[in-house]
Amino acid sequence: MKTKNLLPQIIEPFAIVALLCLFIIPTLTVINLSPITREIEDKNVLGVNTFNSNIAVKAIGGTHNIIKNETLVKISEKQYLYKATIQKREGEKTYSKPILRLQNNGTFPIKLSLFGYTDSKTNSRISLKVGRNSYLLKDFDGTLHSQEILLEPTSDTNLYLYIENINQILFPEYFELEISL
Amino acid sequence: MSRLLKRILKISVWPAVIMIAGKLLGIIAANIVYKLDFFIDNQIEGIFTIQLYYTDTSTMVLVNSVSNLFMIIFLAVPTIYFIIKTSIYQSTLQNPRTIVKITKFNILKWITKDDTSFLLIFIWCSFLLVASFVVIAQSIQGICYPWIGGISAVLAIFSIWGTIKTYEQEIDKIYPKEKELY
Numbered sequence A: 001m002k003t004k005n006l007l008p009q010i011i012e013p014f015a016i017v018a019l020l021c022l023f024i025i026p027t028l029t030v031i032n033l034s035p036i037t038r039e040i041e042d043k044n045v046l047g048v049n050t051f052n053s054n055i056a057v058k059a060i061g062g063t064h065n066i067i068k069n070e071t072l073v074k075i076s077e078k079q080y081l082y083k084a085t086i087q088k089r090e091g092e093k094t095y096s097k098p099i100l101r102l103q104n105n106g107t108f109p110i111k112l113s114l115f116g117y118t119d120s121k122t123n124s125r126i127s128l129k130v131g132r133n134s135y136l137l138k139d140f141d142g143t144l145h146s147q148e149i150l151l152e153p154t155s156d157t158n159l160y161l162y163i164e165n166i167n168q169i170l171f172p173e174y175f176e177l178e179i180s181l
Numbered sequence B: 001m002s003r004l005l006k007r008i009l010k011i012s013v014w015p016a017v018i019m020i021a022g023k024l025l026g027i028i029a030a031n032i033v034y035k036l037d038f039f040i041d042n043q044i045e046g047i048f049t050i051q052l053y054y055t056d057t058s059t060m061v062l063v064n065s066v067s068n069l070f071m072i073i074f075l076a077v078p079t080i081y082f083i084i085k086t087s088i089y090q091s092t093l094q095n096p097r098t099i100v101k102i103t104k105f106n107i108l109k110w111i112t113k114d115d116t117s118f119l120l121i122f123i124w125c126s127f128l129l130v131a132s133f134v135v136i137a138q139s140i141q142g143i144c145y146p147w148i149g150g151i152s153a154v155l156a157i158f159s160i161w162g163t164i165k166t167y168e169q170e171i172d173k174i175y176p177k178e179k180e181l182y
Helices: A008-032 B003-033 B057-094 B096-104 B118-141 B146-174
Strands: A054-057 A067-076 A079-086 A093-104 A110-118 A124-130 A134-138 A146-151 A155-165 A173-180 B037-041 B050-054
Touching: A008 A173, A008 B003, A008 B050, A008 B118, A054 A067, A067 B037, A079 A093, A093 A146, A110 A124, A110 A134, A134 A146, B003 B057, B003 B096, B003 B118, B050 B057, B057 B096, B057 B118, B057 B146, B118 B146
Parallel strands: none
Antiparallel strands: A054 A093, A067 A079, A079 A173, A093 A155, A110 A146, A110 A173, A124 A134, A124 A155, B037 B050
């Protein structure tokens, strides 16, 4: 008795699946090969992240005649950007405003790096004040200085923006302050 | 197993391999040319456990765009070649002028053997379409440059048009147009 070879019929469904796989697998591989972004985690030896989870940077807000249009943008877990417009102002006067509230809720002191600049080169001196300490950002001659602030554990401090200028400024300036943890 | 299925499987292997190879080569080329830092990590979720990471968004978009461009070009070049080759081959059967032009350009090899079938073009075009959809979707998501999405869309439209034209030519072989019979 002659037996019919059933092997091709058995293989056929598997061949269809294989064909589908030939389309699906490269597509999924290509999607998976597309890179993504992620921050490199800063962990200590115990594997506990103590870097910046206890830090809070908040805008104080409020109204001021000279310092206006304040915004605070969280660029990443480690970086904030404070922006404001410094309006035209009279000469030989000092203006100040509390701009940011810095909180360290952790049990370790944390260092903050600050770098501020304006879009124009006016003879203004811009500095920050935390308590009794003053941190110069921009000198009268336009020289920029980066500063570091140490936040003590369980501290809550306000950051003041100080602006001094000898001559009268007749146009608004855009000020930016980069805060890095 | 049917002969058609066997042929489809045989033809599909190359574009599948080229699709992945194009993407991989694009990633490698971008990393070498721009001297980028990347890191590979495992993740529990998803189908694949290995993931490529970059620390900033602009680098990720750059690498993804370059690799997508490589992949699209790698798939588009053979597809366009097959479409043009078939069109020229069909044209030589109907128009003697084409034979003269082909001889002038010294590409007579193209018309001496009809080894490019509709099936081959259809499968290559399908892979190009799949890759184009992925690139367009990523462009909409903002993880690939929009102009690469645009190029993909143009290539996808062109390959669809080419496939339809090839299909028409194949149909004409079976059912010739009445005016060509007399």
